[in-house]
Amino acid sequence: MNASAIPAAGATKGARVTAITSGKGGVGKTLVAANLAAALARLGERVLVLDADLGLANLDVVLNLSSKCTLHEVFTGAVELMDAVLPAPGGFSVLLAGSGMLEYSRMTPEVRDKLLAVVMQMRPLFDHILLDTGAGISDVVLFTVSLADEVLVVATPEPTSLADAYATVKVLATTQPSRPMRLLVNQVQRASEGRAVRAQLQQVVDRFVNPSLTSPVQLNLIGEVPLDPAVREAVQRRQLLLESLPGSEAAKALATAAGRLLNGA
Numbered sequence: 718m719n720a721s722a723i724p725a726a727g728a729t730k731g732a733r734v735t736a737i738t739s740g741k742g743g744v745g746k747t748l749v750a751a752n753l754a755a756a757l758a759r760l761g762e763r764v765l766v767l768d769a770d771l772g773l774a775n776l777d778v779v780l781n782l783s784s785k786c787t788l789h790e791v792f793t794g795a796v797e798l799m800d801a802v803l804p805a806p807g808g809f810s811v812l813l814a815g816s817g818m819l820e821y822s823r824m825t826p827e828v829r830d831k832l833l834a835v836v837m838q839m840r841p842l843f844d845h846i847l848l849d850t851g852a853g854i855s856d857v858v859l860f861t862v863s864l865a866d867e868v869l870v871v872a873t874p875e876p877t878s879l880a881d882a883y884a885t886v887k888v889l890a891t892t893q894p895s896r897p898m899r900l901l902v903n904q905v906q907r908a909s910e911g912r913a914v915r916a917q918l919q920q921v922v923d924r925f926v927n928p929s930l931t932s933p934v935q936l937n938l939i940g941e942v943p944l945d946p947a948v949r950e951a952v953q954r955r956q957l958l959l960e961s962l963p964g965s966e967a968a969k970a971l972a973t974a975a976g977r978l979l980n981g982a
């Protein structure tokens with residue numbers, strides 16, 4: 718058992734589960750998941766990041782962790798769930814996933830049940846669980862998001878990212894029960910570009926999605942993170958941005974976003 722990764726039992730009403738998703742790949746979901754987790758941990762929260770990119774994991778690479786105890790081994794029964802919960806640099810815990818595993822490219826009833834059981838078992842142990850989903854709107858991604866209490870959509874100002882963020886919001890809003898939806902705009906190149914992106918996305922959602930919903934989708938912006946060479950530098954070093962370059966503009970923006978997520982902005 719990785720005792721250091723399991724928080725001491727305390728009064729908890731169960732973790733708030735946030736799914737981090739985007740539609741488009743490579744926009745910064747894993748960066749955001751890992752660094753929001755570190756920022757929340759710094760604020761005294763007990764945080765677990767679950768790599769829900771089940772067949773093409775990246776969280777281990779970003780955090781420079783390597784383990785034979787991933788969700789794949791948990792699902793096959795080779796290891797106990799508690800043994801797969803690992804301490805990550807940054808003071809939070811992780812459940813890693815495997816890589817190059819074709820069996821997770823589609824959701825099966827078995828994996829569905831097992832993933833649900835993992836989240837249910839982890840809920841009482843943490844204050845926050847962040848589900849770092851893969852790209853796209855596959856059934857694996859959609860099921861993962863359905864396990865969450867709230868959704869954090871990561872988008873960049875690029876038109877392709879916006880189109881995919883819109884498609885994701887539309888699919889989620891029309892196929893799953895309504896939940897708070899937050900937006901983090903990554904790789905912005907000027908101040909307030911995040912607000913402009915939010916306004917643009919909200920306008921399209923208001924026009925084409927909200928008229929058919931009983932509770933309209935309201936995208937709340939929790940932050941805008943600049944395009945910052947420090948991010949690439951930290952990834953190359955395989956270190957957390959918040960730990961290796963805490964003074965960088967991107968690190969400061971992610972810490973601010975974590976505060977807003979915590980306060981339910």
Ligand SMILES: Nc1ncnc2c1ncn2[C@@H]1O[C@H](COP(=O)(O)OP(=O)(O)OP(=O)(O)O)[C@@H](O)[C@H]1O
Nearest residue numbers: 742743744745746747748852904943944945948952
């Ligand atoms: N704010 C930023 N400034 C500079 N580079 C960034 C920024 N955000 C992300 N990147 C670059 O984009 C890369 C991809 O980020 P990340 O792996 O977090 O994306 P992802 O959405 O999780 O991708 P996938 O869809 O493959 O899971 C990072 O390794 C980094 O090089």
Ligand SMILES: [Mg+2]
Nearest residue numbers: 746747770775
């Ligand atoms: Mg990722």
